[in-house]
Amino acid sequence: MRVSKLMQTNLVLASEEATFETLLGKIGLLAPRQIYVVKEGLKLVGIVTGYDLLKIVKPFYLDSKLARTIPESEMDGFLVKCIEKVKNVKAKDIMITDFVFLKPEDHTMEAEALIVERGLNALPVLNEDKRILGEISRREILTYFAKIYEKYSLDLFNKFELKNIQTEEHIQKCYEELQKEAKGGN
Amino acid sequence: MFWPATLIFIIAYAVIVSEKVHKTKVALFGAALMLILKILDQHEAFHSIELGVDWNVIFLLISMMIIINVMTKTGVFQYVAIKAAKLAKGEPFKIMAIFATITAIGSAFLDNVTTVLLLAPVTLLIAEQLEVDPVPYLITEALASNIGGTATLIGDPPNIMIASKAGLNFMDFIMHLTPAIIIIFIAWLIVWKFIFGKRLHVTDKNKEKVMAMNENELITNPALLKKSLTILILTIIGFMLHGIFHYEPATVALMGAATLLLVSGEHPHEILAEVEWPTIFFFIGLFIIIGGIVKVGLVELMSKEMIRITNPQPNNMLTLSMVMIWFSGIASAIVDNIPFVATMNPLLIDMIHQVYGLTSPATMEHIQHAAMMPVWWSLALGACLGGNGSPIGASANVIVVGLSEKAGHPISFMRFLKYGVAVTAMSLLLSTIYIYVRYYVLGI
Incomplete structure (x- = not known):
């Protein structure tokens, strides 16, 4: 099966200038696996995952032990303060730019191998001009596997x-x- | 072999100061050159007490690093810091003074960098809760760690090196350096009170946020905490008694580290992996380089020059002591105090030879001569306190500057200098008065 047949095309996109505030809203309300950051011509320039957003919100000095010392009553206020500090950080400063991608004509097995090798959740599918066409994730691949195995109802x-x-x-x-x-x- | 050894020494020093290449690489490469050129043979490098690696220093450092690595897992420092902030009722200057005290005491018994690394996250969190600038707090902790580290034999690597070379024990440092450090620390906090006392303001609401923090959450392994504290206390008692029982400090530290490894239940691989091996190998390389320049007579030349300038007499070395404080202090603000002391130690031993007209190796009788003791203390005070003079003067300063920048509060070179130079000048001045009054006026 070609990647183009399996890929999801309903994706969440953002421009490089999108702020953390916007990205948080998109990921929080639209629940995508990741946000694709594009420039003119919808060419993919980077990817922002939930992990990237969590990482930027958390002050570097706060480990899980120290975080437990903040009382529950203060936690929301502390979090809001942390978000306020990074709300204007741009997508271009958060995104991962070193990403792997698939072409529409690639095979699903190649997608599976890449996902396993790199420990990724999802991979973007790009055309020759690097324009984003879709996304293929662990779930799509596993659903496909389950389907071709033909033993389940x-x-x-x-x-x-x-x-x-x-x-x-x-x-x-x-x-x-x-x-x-x-x-x-x- | 005089010139090759001198060249290796000068180039290694210059590259270490430039920080273009990691200092451990430089020290090891310099040491390898000393050996390959047969300036020093391998037997001398590994086994000679006068020319080779000082294994007492190496094993003391490794052992203390093992103890610290287990201690850090207990969360006790951060617990004490939050508890103290609550005892200070969230008052910003009180917190600053208490954190400085905790850092100084911690650094007197543990590694300065570790103490600062453990306290900095709590400091940043509390500053966040109080909505105050964390920079003065972080700089205060770096300065406190260097001052506190000067107080004991195990507080700062230069003291470990001086103790080993001059055959001084833990209690010698407690009797001679700790009083000086207590005076300097109190004087510094009084000055700090004038500078920061009125400058730091927080609202009652923010104070309440600190009061609401739950420090108990930091102690996740009370059993490990009990074991670690017991062994740390026993090790410190061991240090206090090592002179009486004629054990080297490294033996006491090794016993503490080995016992803690045995009873902690922690995997040795994990604990040993966290030992700062680059620092250990830096020391090893450095000892061999210095051994090389001692052997070829460069140190002898330097000591003759020092004798010419300071004119030490067998029964009075006042000028040398005074010069030593300021020379060491200024040098340590610019260059790493470890290579500095590594060079000064054999230089002073050579000077003892010349002043006392010795033909055989100097014995403890001469190394610890009443006239010589103030010089060793001056070297320790100058080399350790001088580290406060610049952001690169001590590892703790470098760490604090880095952490503050990461937290979004960059500390400029000049901002650190503003505090650092003043504190160093004050500490060195008080040290000068202390040495002069105690050893040359009161003679005690």
């Missing part, structure tokens, strides 16, 4: 609403269901 698996699993009886029932499912899989 949707009603085979369930999700669990953990909020509803409160009593010992519910916990036991849930675990029995998982065991049954595992046996069925064998």
